Amino acid sequence: MRIRVGHLYPEYLNIYADRGNIAVLARRAALRGHELEVSPIGLGDAVEPGAHDLLYVGGGQDREQALVAPDLEEKGEAVRAAVDGGAALLAVCGGYQLLGRGYRGRDGSFMPGAGLFPHETVAGDTRMIGDVLLECELTPGSRQQLAGFENHAGRTVLDDGAEPLGRVVYGFGNDGRSGREGCRVARAVGTYLHGPLLPRNPWLADWLLAQALAHATGAHPPALEPLPDDLEREAFRVSASRARDRGGRG
């Protein structure tokens, strides 16, 4: 099966090795006999709802993020329609912020976002940097852990009733206070965790692939054949232990 991936602004948003996430999706799809077809979506290119099974938005440096922000705001309606139509989406760090309602700078300025995730980000005066461990339950009854690295000055506050990606076990998370990290809307997840995120958290890569396949086929997300994942497990173990070593939250 062909899985159509739309990679938003790969030329601009690539600071935390976002191509690692794409490489993981591609290889894990291929090992199950599927093919990932990745097309870049740049400034001025239209997002056509339904044309992609999975959308990916990475993180960028402030300067690059500012260059794409107005364009992504314009694409907001199409991105929301795509997710409403069952497309999967992964947004990391800057991409996660830009897909919220907006970003409030320290000077009080407001930069509107794409409005997919029900959150607002406020600039902070210190950066929240370090290894993070989360506990997630994307499928009810199935608890999983995610290990990654966060580095952000923005404090992202979820609306009441919004669903986080996970609960912070160690690290700062969205805002350093709420104990919540990331956000989930239907098959879309956003997070501050990079590292990159997917190599050491293969279960999330498989979850995204299954959601994308569900969009492609119109059926339920399929169960994917397990892979050995020895190195993945070891990389997760070390990363999680780094988060644990830093002790409690923050």
Next chain:
Amino acid sequence: MGLRLGLETLAARGVGALSRAAGRGGGTTLPGKLLWKIDPAAVDALAARLPAGVALVSGTNGKTTTTAMAARVLGRDHRLAWNRAGANLLSGIASALVAANGAELGLLEVDEAALPEAIERTRPRAVLLTNLFRDQLDRYGELEVVAERWRGAVERLPDETVLVVNADDPVVADLADGRDRAVRFGLDDVRHARPSLQHAADSKYCLRCGAPYVYEAAYVGHLGDYRCDACGHARPQLDVTAVDIDHVGMHGSRFRVVSGHGEIEVDLALPGLYNVYNALAASALALALDTPPASVAGGLEGFSAAFGRFERIPAGGKRIVMLLVKNPAGANEALRTLETGVPPVLVIALNDAIADGRDVSWIWDVDFEPILPHVERVVASGDRAAELGLRLVYGGLATDRLEVVPGLEAALDRGLELVEAGTELVVLPTYTAMLALRGVLAERGLVRPYWERTT
């Protein structure tokens, strides 16, 4: 020297000797740390005493090598206060100034984040800025944060200070924009241009208007001959230029440095185009400090390697070649030098201590892909060996060609076992992995500890 400063430096020197005697490592920063703690202003006073002034060198990549090259050149005519082991924070600078009794010229490598304070305290005669790449985002923050701090520091430079900048780096070149006392260096040899910008290139967008730069030639990462078609912003006129660059490979290169001071033929025993940049930067600095061109050529001629940067170490009928890797741009250039003859065995060691960067995501921005089909075996080592192994497997390395050996000494021995007698083992370590591996080699008597090294 005032009495107080005299006593403080005397005490600090004593600590350095004690620290070495106690076998606690080089003692390269301990005396400086002490002095820095009891009297930070002593740095100002020590720097002010140097009759030929102070030259500072900063930038993301190549500063230790560039400073070592400049030391070879400038050391011919001056006694130097030089932080040779790369201890480049203010405490390390204090140590170099304390240790160099009777020095005439300060030649100081400075950490990017420490540059503003180093400028403030040493009131340098010349400042050399080499390049800015994304590097250890967890530690330095984004490239733009460092650039902004540099802009502030450069604005406060005394008018008489010469600012030597790499014109091939848009952000660095811009720092000298409109400055009278400035020297701009760069490369001109399109034969060595990359077909396209690297995956993770920085500073791709025009500083003035945000449109993408068009490159006449991109040499290393985003360094090259750039132009913005939208607003016309472009690489400035070069004052010191490397041309006719030949034989770029693992074993060195030859090129000419052209400037208003005449031409210099350089025969360099270090690999890769990035070392051409380092040698060019060192030349531009030396020329700015009124060094005769013949001395520049002579100094660079015999240069072999800076601490941990491309050292060839004999080990029981085999040789170990260490190439320090610490960020995507530097690692890409190290790998690029291997492309001309990919070694059958590679040991790559990834640590994640503070000095390496705790965030290891940068390895995914390194272009390992072109060499992976040609290596027979990769030993992945260091504290994050598994993460590195994953990177290589997702980059196309067959799992049966990968060995994950987290222990550095064990990985080194495994690598040596895998290469044939009379050949070289190429080792690519991050900073603390390099220090630990050198420690192992020093214990075996194969290298001297760094504080005993002469140039």
